Amino acid sequence: MAETKTVGVVGNGQMGSGIAQLAALHGLHVWLLDTDPDALSKARKSVTSNIHRLVSKGHLSQAAFNDAVGRLYCTSKLEELREADFVIEAIVESEDVKKKLFLEVDKFVKSSAILASNTSSISITRLASATSRPSQVIGMHFMNPPPIMKLVEIVRGADTSDETFYATRALAERFGKTVICSQDFSGFIVNRILMPMINEAIHTLYTGVATKEDIDTGMKLGTNHPMGPLELADFIGLDVCLSIMKVLHAGLGESKYAPCPLLVQYVDAGRLGRKRGIGVYDYRKTPEQVKPSARL
Numbered sequence: 001m002a003e004t005k006t007v008g009v010v011g012n013g014q015m016g017s018g019i020a021q022l023a024a025l026h027g028l029h030v031w032l033l034d035t036d037p038d039a040l041s042k043a044r045k046s047v048t049s050n051i052h053r054l055v056s057k058g059h060l061s062q063a064a065f066n067d068a069v070g071r072l073y074c075t076s077k078l079e080e081l082r083e084a085d086f087v088i089e090a091i092v093e094s095e096d097v098k099k100k101l102f103l104e105v106d107k108f109v110k111s112s113a114i115l116a117s118n119t120s121s122i123s124i125t126r127l128a129s130a131t132s133r134p135s136q137v138i139g140m141h142f143m144n145p146p147p148i149m150k151l152v153e154i155v156r157g158a159d160t161s162d163e164t165f166y167a168t169r170a171l172a173e174r175f176g177k178t179v180i181c182s183q184d185f186s187g188f189i190v191n192r193i194l195m196p197m198i199n200e201a202i203h204t205l206y207t208g209v210a211t212k213e214d215i216d217t218g219m220k221l222g223t224n225h226p227m228g229p230l231e232l233a234d235f236i237g238l239d240v241c242l243s244i245m246k247v248l249h250a251g252l253g254e255s256k257y258a259p260c261p262l263l264v265q266y267v268d269a270g271r272l273g274r275k276r277g278i279g280v281y282d283y284r285k286t287p288e289q290v291k292p293s294a295r296l
């Protein structure tokens with residue numbers, strides 16, 4: 001398979017903009033695509049300013065900055081992805097919405113292109129079944145934030161070819177990531193283990209066992225986690241956590257994966273975490289509350 005030169009990143013929220021940044025910094029031409037024009041311009045701004053920060057810190061030359069930013073293109077049209085060798089989808093965590101997108105992308109990109117999903121939990125096999133190229137569909141699960149976190153979890157669907165796997169692994173390694181490989185079962189490796197822990201932390205809060213601060217401090221100092229589970233849930237996005245719990249519950253069929261009612265209520269109330277200024281914690285008030293850890 002030819003080397004990847006052009007990447008399309010579909011969905012430019014928290015994850016997509018970080019993936020686009022990585023790709024631009026590693027010499028690729030990058031098409032950013034989002035249906036929301038505000039998200040697209042915010043993503044372009046954040047990618048540009050994050051790369052510029054590397055120049056300010058002396059980690060990158062001005063010429064390399066100009067090159068990376070010059071390889072970023074924004075669009076809202078799938079037709080523009082026709083030159084892409086590799087498309088990474090990072091839209092909302094909904095199987096129906098992702099399937100619809102895969103069906104459409106499949107029509108516009110060249111026949112050799114690989115279609116990867118950054119899904120946290122949804123079946124790659126089912127996303128692949130919406131396309132005419134299931135052997136070229138794969139899960140490429142970056143962690144948040146993609147430029148910082150070292151891991152990429154690669155998920156092979158039932159029909160993913162070895163060629164697709166090797167090309168995806170080569171791309172992740174080009175980004176400097178360590179790769180782990182999972183079979184295609186709900187939640188894969190990382191979220192199969194992480195999300196029930198976050199859900200249990202929310203249950204611990206819901207049932208009045210402890211305050212949110214004590215739950216997070218307990219897990220940070222008691223188990224050496226860098227962030228408490230509630231703080232992490234806000235960072236990931238409570239809507240994303242809820243979607244993943246629903247996928248685990250439906251896919252693995254055990255009541256232990258049922259989302260905590262308090263998680264459901266937070267999402268119903270629009271308390272989605274840091275991105276909305278309020279989740280388990282309220283980030284809108286005093287400067288100390290911007291960082292829960294500052295109170296501990």
Ligand SMILES: NC(=O)c1ccc[n+]([C@@H]2O[C@H](COP(=O)([O-])OP(=O)(O)OC[C@H]3O[C@@H](n4cnc5c(N)ncnc54)[C@H](O)[C@@H]3O)[C@@H](O)[C@H]2O)c1
Pocket residue numbers: 010011012013014015016033034035036039089090091092093094097101118119120121141142143144235236237240
């Ligand atoms: N947030 C995390 O910590 C995290 C970590 C790993 C993986 N993921 C996965 O990454 C994906 C994206 O998560 P996020 O946190 O970046 O979400 P987000 O809400 O920040 O961004 C999603 C973006 O997708 C855009 N979008 C929605 N439908 C679209 C469509 N049909 N076509 C084009 N753009 C569309 C939205 O406008 C938005 O900008 C999800 O599948 C999620 O499970 C998230």
